[in-house]
Amino acid sequence: MVTSLAVGALGGVLFQLSGLPLAWMLGPMIANLLASSRGMNVAVPESLRQAFLAVMGLVLGSQVTPQLVHRMLDWPVSAALLLLGVAASTAVAAAWYRRCGFDPVSAWFGASPGAMTAMIMLGDKCGGDAQRIAVAQSLRIILVILFLPPLFWAFEGDAGAASSEHATLAHGWMLLTIPLLLPLGRWLRLPSAALLAPLIAAALLSGFDIASLTLPDWGMNLMLWVLGSAIGSRFKGMTRRLLGRYLWQSGVATLLALVVLALFAEMIHQLLGVGRDVALLALAPGGIGEMAILAVALDIDPVFVAFHHLLRMVTLMIVAPFWARWLLRRQPSSLSSNDK
Template sequence: MLTFRPRMPSRPVLKATALAIAVGALCGVCAALAHLPIPYLLGALLGSAVLVGFAPGLFPDDYKFPQPFRFAFVGVIGAMIGAQVDPEFVHRIPQLGMTLTGVAVFVITAHALSYMLFRRMGGYDRATAFFCGSPGGLLESITLGEAAGADVRVLTLHHFLRIILVVAVLPLGMSLVYGRALGSSAGEGFAHGAAELSSLPILLVLCAGGSVLGLLLRLPAAPLSGPMLLAGIGSGAGLIELNPPNWVTQVAQVVIGVSLGVRFIGVTRDLLWRVLKLSVVGVAMMLAIGAAIAEALHLLTGEPWDVLLISLTPGGVIEMGLIALSLSVNPAFVTVHHLFRIVLTVLEITTVGKYVIGRDAAQR
């Protein structure tokens, strides 16, 4: 039987979290006024990162963002993504074989080239290079990498930077391509109709029920995929329609952005600079691979190139789902592909990793 025993964060942790969220919200508003894409996510991320970088004393030792609070808003994002599913999308599911194959090609190619980059340019050992280069599976990569003898500090920072750089660069890049701000800063939304406060109770039920469902089914990224699955079934069957106010997504952007930004606490400037240089090259390479595969799939399937690009970028599944929601680019389609990327990456690092690390051990 499953039991849930949430641990209440200490008072200093709650105070530091409240401060970070307040700063993040203020920076999100400033980013929206500056017409940046995904303003509340990017503004909160940058604002909280600057806060922990210049005023680390405001945070307790070994501070970590309270995960139950983050998961609550992750569930909101999942339910809102699932609510975008309609009968047309359900009928298209059997036709996703070509694009999911493209995800498989991306995972294999991006991981292989990233491994070579970190080995040759970074001088990392095999274990560190292999698990740093995986295009997904953050927790699994860190756990397996630590067991294999990888440098955990470098490994953790690489994966955080991978997600943060993609989240920061992709919306900005797409705004430059289209020549206008995208997302909530441009006034775009993703509800099917007029915003209604009556959607909030339905949203809460989907979040709570979906989270339990995700845990029971042992789904990947359960706090996101559980509510998404439950809302997708209801929406695809025409039983529910979610039209929450835009501030719901804006608050979710702030919370997710702050939870990313505060991860820089305790990172030395020397380590950050060394890993950042490699991460920029690695992420640029992964984005180029994703763009090339997206173009090929666009020609083969007719799917919009921007939707395919977002589906093939190595960001976090939660963050990419939120970006897809904010940019109104078929979030259900995007999230299905990112969940597949995570599952495929975890399978790949668990099966291929032992051979790569085994070769390293044999040469010691």
């Protein structure tokens, strides 16, 4: 843990001095990714990652206000476009992975833009290559995080930067609820329980105007430092050559998915008047936790973004088992054709 956080701190400082966006998330993430590819033993304990993800959930849920309800009337339209975009982008990315030698099950589950853990487990159960699916899913999240902030930064300048008006910690007592909310979320079997249980609790408190959690700049940077280090340290033990090959395959797949989803995001912008940055981040093929981090850090309508990513994750978890059965019936030989 100490090594990973130290490497992450170095990356954060270098990015901060370079004036790059999201310095304390992208810096630690890239630094740990490079360190892990060079054989360094970098890792962030899962318990620490979940604790800081819970803090993110509290911050995100605190964005809910009584005034938000009237906006939800527009969300069914954007939700429908989201689901159509997910289907189209998954098909395009899966076609690319098939060209890269993936078997059908691994291609489809590797291309699925969300619910990473469920996709890996279900793909493995259905005869796919679990390692390929896991690497494709993990790199998709990292590449989306790398692509989007510079894109927003280039086209909007400081417009996407997080607000720094909160100089002090507000309602910090909410942090004391995390030890209760984490086991409660697991007991309720919520997807991404470490994020969603605190998010729901904070949304109720904030929605009824009881309390909301805001973090000072140093608190946000601390949270981004730990979470960015955790994301980058996922590839411990992978050789640089193999990582380069997977980066090429996943990079093309991620760009294809982003282009397709950007078209659907433009439809949401045109039909509902939602900002292009908000619509794109809501549809971006990243994980709900990572996209929530970006939404809060960049101050891009976090509640709208989180709602659409949660909808996508739940839908994928419902649809994926039926899709897997269809794939297996259509390609019965796929169980024995894996390119392990």
